[in-house]
Amino acid sequence: MGRPAVSVVPGDLSVTVAGEAVTLIPERAIYWPRVQALIVADLHWGKAATFRAAGVALPPGTTTDDLARLSGALRRTGARQLILLGDLFHARPGREADHTLGAIAAWHARHPALDILLVRGNHDRRAGDPPAELGIEVVDAPHRSGPFVLRHEPAEDPEAYALAGHLHPACIVTGAGRQHARLPCFLLGLRGAVLPAFGSFTGTSVVEPRATDRVFVVAGNAVIAVPA
């Protein structure tokens, strides 16, 4: 088990994985201080736009707000590097929508010096790589980075501790008075970790943690450890 470290701000939660100190933040991301990297998974940019293109009336705003939340997390952690663990764009129609591209370009202009790495996920393979002008480095999984191996779909790796997304994990926490809440969560296992989905217009899937997993739920503006 990782030793608790000092929180960056109330609501953040610092843990050690693979010998590396990282911070789980309630924006649904991991901050890796040693290399000043923010790690997120499953952004699904342009998902609502994909629906609109198919004649499903959904209001605009989800991708723009997700971008603002991403900017906020980058700013307050001071990250210089952004690591995307797959499923950046939801689908091709949404990726090509002018509205989505405009919002992304505006966001990118706010972070001109940011290094961005995308590890392709299943959606990226169909939606296509991000536009070249965003300057995103795109690689296939697995991608080695320090003590970690970066992936989209979780799998054990013989070489290193895996960081992945794809599952959109959530768990149901129960308490006295038959209270219960379904919350997105981080799953930290012995050989790998799964991040919650970053995109707000994405679903969650209830997962069954292994006995050796550490589970941290995102409840509003706080990351909270759930004892097994």
Place this chain on the structure above:
Amino acid sequence: MTDRRPPARPGYSLGRPVVPGTPFVDPEPPREAGEPPTGRSSLPAELRRARTRRRAEPSHEPAAPPARSTATAPLARDTAQRRAARRRALADPDGAVRAWFADHGWSPFGFQEEVWESYLAGESGLIHAATGTGKTYAAWMGPLIEWLRAAAPAVRTVARLAAPPLRILWVTPLRALAADTEAALAAPVRDLGLPWTVETRTGDTPAGVRSRQRSLLPTALITTPESLSLLLTRDTAAALFAQLECVVVDEWHELMASKRGVQTELALARLRHFRPALRTWGLSATLGNLDAARDTLLGVDPDGAPRPGQLVRGLVPKVIDVDSLVPPTIERFPWSGQIGLALLDQVVAAVDEGGTTLVFTNTRATAELWFQALRRSGAAWADRIGLHHGSIARADRDSVEAGLRGGTLRCVVCTSSLDLGVDFTPVDRVLQIGSPKAVGRLVQRAGRSGHRPGAVSRVTCVPASALELVDIAAARAALEAGAIEARPPVERPLDLLAQHTVSVALGGGFTSDELYHEVRTTHAYRDLPPDEWAWILDFVTRGGQALRAYPDYARVTEIDGVYRVTDSRIALRHRLSIGTIVSESSLTVRYVSGRTLGTIEEGFIARLRPGDRFVFGGRPLEFVRVRDMTAWVRRARGPANAVPRWSGARLTLSPELARAVRDKLDEARRGIYDAPEMREVRPVLELQAAWSRLPATDELLVERTRSRDGHHLFFYPVEGRLVHEGLAALFAYRIAQLAPISFSLAANDYGFELLSPDPAPIEAALEGGLLSADYLFNDIPASLNAAEMARRQFREVARVAGLLFQGYPGSGRSAKQLQASSGLIYDVFARYDPDNLLLRQAEREVLERQLERSRLGRTLVRLSAGRVTLVDVERPTPLAFALIVDRAREQVSSEKLADRVRRMVAPLERAAGPAVPRIATLRSAGWDGPR
């Protein structure tokens, strides 16, 4: 009449039997004095006949053989026998119809002739009568006589007559009824030698027939509201219905209180747009609001006045006997909770007594359980029983129905799937497992028995818990008092209007003014304000309102004032999404060897592992695997241990029955136990009185107790579960305004529970106006949001309005990129377009339909006018017990989410021991987004 073959004698009645002792009252005169004037029924007969002539002339063009005889649908083999029959029928239409009845051993009932007469006079109306008493032929013979009368002068030769194009639409709520209806309608057509074609078109219709129907519809088409809406999306819709004379809506009482009813209303408005003189006839069971049923069906004229129409009363059962089975000894009787199968022996004995027996249950899972139990009961007829419910494959249901008709089955366990039906053989005995929950349902089910001359309709109730004995006694009292429930029609659902608007845009297009005025002729949208109509147009063309149009969105396109759908993929998805029925995501159940058994909900299958055994359709099955949206199974070797659950709507106590239950409880409080069921349940009620109290009719009983689970408050308004869900959310919300607290809520037909980890300030809340009917306008929406009820109701709204796409039928094409849960979509709207009218509609639906707002308001007025008694009890009372074990719960909290979760987790951090696992796990259930 020499070569006519002996007529088949159907098991149901066509008309009045020519034998004495019919069990039905044939009202003479058929119209009751107490029935409201329609403005027409009281006209002297002379005048009516004169109007008949006047109306008949301009509106009924002679249906002479059309020139396009080569393009007509295939005509049934035209034999010499048919031609002879046709010659006779054309010579004397009325006489031929009468002769046809006589050939079957019947003569027309007065009400049937009255309907024919009204129909021939160009009138519309509603017929109400018990099931299987000749409603079908009351509505059917008018159109036949009319065609015969009109055709006679034009027919030069009776040979080679072509089938006329579509004249009659017969709308039925259940696909399952279509085949029976087709047979019933085809019989006189065949016997009278009419050149008509009678066909069915539903979701079950084979592709070959559908494609033939693409070019030409039959003379009479039997269809469902959904298939009718689909016909309206064809760009040739106006031509298809150009000769339509009449629409008959069967089982209108089943449709009218649902969005499917509104869907029918909109389709009727469209058809009347094509055919202004169209006549509409509804067939209905007896309801508490028959006038409203008729007015909803007929709609309003352009000035907003209800269209005139007849209300014709058919046959109603004379006597209904309600009795019940009770356990032989009270000691074997659990004082509360489920009785389960404890009454199996008595049920077996009851089936032994009678001939064929129907065992009605309220849920499919209960039907499966009882079928298993009866099959293993060792009764002599145990191998001659059948199971019938809506999830069982059509072929299996057909064979059960045939077995019942043919007398090979002695007993059938069924759900409401056998509540309806034209061709339904009367049985000797009817059992009802569990509380009937409504008086009308009891009447309808009882009506399945006692059709034999001289017999009474009888239903035997089998309580599923001790307290249901009170329901049964109350139902009998309400029945004797003549309290039959009303079914309120649905008002102005905008999701359905959006769907209909896209359908009409597909079916030839529309202009705004024209369609606006057309939909305002329906009862549901008679008051549709112009701004809501403008919103609908914006929604289907631009997404949001003019200034906030959604980018990259288009569904309907406006060109020169005409609205159309131009994108073929959008057209396809719309056609696949028509309808209002929201089903749980379900899988087909199939043997690995290939045979299909029915459908089952994904949520149940998700909990199974390969090798698990469960019961389905009365068979023990072993789960093999899920692939291609199919649950593959094989016959299980050992006994099964699980019964699937279907999350169909839980029945709730009707207002009429709830009042009768309150009266029965009050009688018990005063020591009056007159009904046999009340005498049986007396020990339980006396225990309740000893530990707490029995509520008086002007008293709200509140019980407070503490358990390992937390602090419980129980309230007993006895108003039915739906009202209680609303009250629970409202009370939880109001109490939570006093201090940060979290509640979980449970509700049943007798009361509701608020459970909290800490004591709730109930005394302060009661003093502060907990029961007040003031501020409801604010408090109710706030409490709905707190309990996320509107968010859940949004699922149906989103589905109907085309925001949720349920996928392409069959495999191959995936719509994965368009999958999102309605909860997510609700959140997106709530955040980015909070004024969206669909959100308001979801709220309104929870209020009006789910919580029955007017009933909620009336209940609060009743409660606040009475007194409140707060009793501290040591342990749960008999009334509390059923609530305490209910796991299906809502939550209301005024704590911050992070604080609430920290408190939930905190006790575990303190106790290091192996406590109850705090992370509930559920493999692969609840996935609501793409990976």
